[in-house]
Amino acid sequence: MQKKFTPILLGSDINVYGMARSFHEAYGIKVKTLAAGHLAATRYSKIVDVEVHPGFEDDPTFINVMRSKMIEYQDYSEPVILIACGDGYVELLAKHKDELSATFVIPYVDYDLLEKLISKENFYKIADKYGLPYPKTQIIKITDYQTDDYLKCMSFGFPVALKPEDPVSWLDCRFEGRKKAFTIHDAAELKDIVTKIYTHGYKEDLILQDFIPGDDSKMRVLNAYVDKNHKVKMMCLGHPLLEDPTPQSIGNYVAILPEYDLNLYNTVKTFLEKINYVGMANFDIKYDERDHEYKFFEINVRQGRSSFYVTLNGCNLAKCYIDDYVEDSLKDQDPVYANQDPKKHVLWLGVPTKVFKQYAFENEYKEIAEDLLKKKRVGTTVFYKADCSFKRWLLMKYMFYKYIGRYKAYYQVNKGSFFKK
Secondary structure, rough: OOOOOOOEEEOOHHHHHHHHHHOOOOOOOOEEEEOOOOHHHHHHOEEEEEOOOOOOOOOOOHHHHHHHHHHOOOOOOOOOEEEEOOOOEEEEEEEEHHHHHEEEEEEEHHHHHHHHHOOOHHHHHHHHHHHOOOEEEEEHHHHHHOOOHHHOOOOOOOOOEEEEOHHHOOOOOOOOOOOEEEEEEEHHHHHHHHHOOOOOOOOOOOOEEEOOOOOHHHHHEEEEEOOOOOEEEEEEEEEEEEEOOOOOOOEEEEEEEEEHOOOOOOOOHHHHHHHOEEEEEEEEEEOOOOOEEEEEEEEEEEOOOHHHHHHHHHOHHHHHHHHHHHOOOOOOOOOEEOOOOOOHHHHHOOOOOHHHHEEEOHHHHHHHHHHHHHHOOOOOOOOOOOOHHHHHHHHHHHHHHOOOOOOOOHHHHOOOOOOOO
8 A cells, every 4th residue: 555645835836736747647636835826827726725825935934834834734644745846945945954854854955055056156166076067157246347357357258148146136136128047249238237237236146158059959958856865866858949038037948858868867967966965956958069068057956847848758756756755665776767768758848839830940859849749749737637627728728828929029039139040
């Protein structure tokens, strides 16, 4: 008989729905989630029970709510597992890990390591130490902006990528032309953007990087699960073919083809085990044709918003946690290196098929994806036959439909004008 367990998700976005669907597919259960508010991806769902607590994304509300939950679940005999579906929630769980672990299973790294990994600046230092390749990088501080030193010290040429070191502080920085990340083509544009950033409330560091050439199809995304004994037990590589061009969502993948690369798997496995990682990890990577090397941009200490591609391709995300903390069966299992058999590959889409066909770059990978579409080997996170009331179906259709307007408005300026098809 299978052991009982209770998962509790934190958040209410598409990431949460992907995890809830993974639990429902594997175990047929409805999952509770705690969140600061309702979001479209989890509305009208029969597989997610959203419990709203305004202000839950920050302390002291977060820890006050969780202390009440500790009382609620203190007499549970089965494991109660907390799974964060956003950076802020992961940080809060790690911060209060010692206290919360008295009642809950917290499958995340300790706060000290988390603080190093979520800081891009410190992540690159760790990557340096353990031989993980990353783009040439320069840190811009507010004092560099005040003296213009950052323009004098660049060790690489244009174009360059610019992004905030602190994504939380970035949420409070507002100005016309603000984006999640910038691709910058000359010194005048760089000075203009840096000035706007530092005169509109942002005080933390900026990450300036050598721009790796190539369109969206040069990207890779890799999800890994590391068990409680710090051993990698699952890795699933994805090959993004299209990203969201919307300024606040640039970098979010909307089409992922499964891929297999043993060398890349081994690189990630070695890195995660050397740093004594635990839990789910999500890497953003880009292939650099100049030196034929994969460069790592960052690690997300959780599954990503598009990570349902992993479940879709046979490695159920929810099952990783249960096999590890409930069944205790992972310790005797060899690592799973996903996507070895192309005959089992399934394309993941986060936009309408017509958007993918119109905007994805023409290459051999798009041809493979279109072949999967013809064979109906395609899936999404949010359209789920077991959770398809009319209200939910209509809302998800509308959510997908809005991408048509987004691509018309933003694709050419943020993607098409820079990359030649």
